[in-house]
Amino acid sequence: MITIRLATADDLPAINAIYNHFVLCSTCTYREEPETMEDRVAWFDHHGPKHPITVVELDGEIVGWGSLSPYHSRCAYRNTVENSVYVAHTHHRRGIGRMLLLDLIDRARAVGHHTIIAGIDAEQQASVALHEQAGFKQVAFLNEVGYKFGRWLHVIYMQLMLESDGQRERK
Numbered sequence: 001m002i003t004i005r006l007a008t009a010d011d012l013p014a015i016n017a018i019y020n021h022f023v024l025c026s027t028c029t030y031r032e033e034p035e036t037m038e039d040r041v042a043w044f045d046h047h048g049p050k051h052p053i054t055v056v057e058l059d060g061e062i063v064g065w066g067s068l069s070p071y072h073s074r075c076a077y078r079n080t081v082e083n084s085v086y087v088a089h090t091h092h093r094r095g096i097g098r099m100l101l102l103d104l105i106d107r108a109r110a111v112g113h114h115t116i117i118a119g120i121d122a123e124q125q126a127s128v129a130l131h132e133q134a135g136f137k138q139v140a141f142l143n144e145v146g147y148k149f150g151r152w153l154h155v156i157y158m159q160l161m162l163e164s165d166g167q168r169e170r171k
């Protein structure tokens with residue numbers, strides 16, 4: 001059985017294991033050292049109701065996670081979030097990434113966010129395609145802002161607006 005739900009502190013070791021695989025072998029994250037459990041707990045504690053962390057559980061195993069994080073610490077950015085989606089490398093191409101992202105979009109709308117930003121390494125065509133499918137549009141391309149595995153990396157920013165013009169109001 002496959003389910004998606006809010007993460008709990010008990011899920012953090014699985015979340016970290018999924019993420020740290022990519023730290024060591026992929027440009028999808030610009031982190032170069034594995035994330036410690038201490039850092040992961042601090043990250044979890046900084047995500048309140050407006051910034052959910054979700055997991056997909058498949059037959060009792062956590063196989064993917066997603067999050068909405070504040071885009072920027074300055075107060076006027078409060079209705080903008082940045083998303084993350086990570087699926088265990090053993091479970092790609094089974095619809096789990098899409099499940100996580102569409103659910104995050106629903107949750108962002110439900111708590112009144114205005115827009116979602118995704119910062120994606122330009123080599124990550126799977127992630128770009130996933131976000132395009134969910135309605136995100138490319139809004140920026142930053143040239144050579146990262147350096148990992150001995151090469152310069154470019155970042156694509158994609159954005160999804162959550163409200164139509166008629167619904168916009170000051171928050």
Ligand SMILES: CC(C)(COP(=O)(O)OP(=O)(O)OC[C@H]1O[C@@H](n2cnc3c(N)ncnc32)[C@H](O)[C@@H]1OP(=O)(O)O)[C@@H](O)C(=O)NCCC(=O)NCCS
Pocket residue numbers: 022028083084085086087088091092093094095096097098099120124125126127129130131133
């Ligand atoms: C990007 C990622 C989350 C996709 O998750 P996934 O569960 O494998 O993707 P899904 O099976 O839900 O696929 C959804 C769509 O994503 C795109 N996609 C996924 N994998 C792809 C690939 N290898 N090549 C091209 N497009 C791909 C396709 O558009 C796909 O739709 P389709 O199956 O109808 O063609 C996963 O590859 C991953 O965890 N990558 C490492 C972490 C990462 O890059 N995260 C995003 C940064 S926040």
